[in-house]
Amino acid sequence: MSEWSVAEPRKLTFDDPVTALHVRVVNGTVNVVGTDEGSARLQVSQVEGPPLQVTQRDGTLTVAYEDLPWKGFLKWLDSKGWRRSAVVSLAVPAGTRVEVGVVGATAVVSGVEGPVEVKGVTGDTTLVRLSGPVRVDTVSGSLEAQAVTGDLRFHSVSGDLTVVEASGSSVRADSVSGSMIVDLDPTGTPTDVRLTNVSGEIAIRLPHPADAEVEANTASGTVSSAFEDLRVTGQWGAKKITGRLGAGNGKLKAVTASGSIALLRRPPVEDEPREPAPSPSAQDSTPDDSTDGPTDKKVL
Known part of the structure; x- marks a missing residue:
């Protein structure tokens, strides 16, 4: 086992294979990106409070505080009253199994093909281009997911859910008061969508033409449908949208x-409109990776 204590900004490269990633922080930011590289890289650009403990053992890379366990994560309290924050960025092989826990930090996970699980208390989560199964549990943190092609599970008390271009086989979410917006990708296969809420609003955008059995119920809220083939019943109290x-x-x-x-x-x-070819005088705006930062140039 290899182990590091990170109390100040630092970069680490791990040559041994990484098949699982575990990250647990309190405040700050966590960025995880899947790459085609065989090695993993870590950059801690900010640390405040106690140091982060980094360990690598049997293919599992862990970046966490010693007193912040994964079990019972959503009920964790900082009994010592430390003020802690960290900004952590990781690049891991795309097939890595990823577990991220954030108390008040924001989490961004992109380009990962393995299973992804995120637990958050008040921190928000953003997921982009994930192809493996995804599970997110939060107390009040929101979830924004785009181009997720794996099964998606979301559970929250008051966090909002926004899903764009979902094309996985299933989307399941339950909340007490968080709003839910789900947009289904028209190029995806038929999806099993199950949303349960108490007082939050639900909006679902279906592709045209749509392919689904529909059942939507509210006890005292309003309903609306843009599809003539669906039946809307109930005027007072309970209302329902049903049909195929x-x-x-x-x-x-x-x-x-x-x-x-x-x-x-x-x-x-x-069909997407064809873009005009760039003019010969157009300059490439891609940043030069060989420089560490912007450089000032004087035009004569």
Whole structure:
């Protein structure tokens, strides 16, 4: 086992294979990106409070505080009253299994193909281009997910959910008061969507043409549907949207007590317009990786 104590900004490269990543921080930021490289890299650009403990053992890379366990993470309290914060960035092989725990920090995970699990108390989470199964549990932190092609699970008390271009086989979410917005990718396969809420609003945007069995219920909220093939019943109290769109291969079930439910329609998929070729005088705006920062240039 290799071990490091990081009390100040530092960079580390791990030559031994990494198959699992565990990160647990309190405040600050955690960035995890999957790469095609065989090694893993860590950059800690800011540390305040007690040092982070970094360990590598049997393919598992851990970056965490000693007194912050994964078990019971959402109920953790800082009994010592330390003020702690860290800004952590990691590049790991795309197939790595990733576990991230953030108390008040924000978490960003992108380009990972392995399973991803995030636990957050008040910190927000952003997921981009993940192809493995995803599970996110928060107390009040929100989740924004884009282009997630694996199964997505979300559980929260008051955190909001925003999913864009979801194309996995299932999206399941439950919350007490957080709002839910789910946008399904028109190029994806039929999706099993199940959303449960108490007082939060639910909005689902379906592709056109849509392919799903639909059942949406609210006890005292309002409902609206952009699809003529669906039936809207109930005027006072409980209201329901039911019916079949297309062949009904997908499933859509949304339930809320007092929140509203809206079923929206995506515009038809059209061919993307061709972009004009760049002019010969156009300059490449890609940053030069050989420089550590911006440089001032004087034009004569």
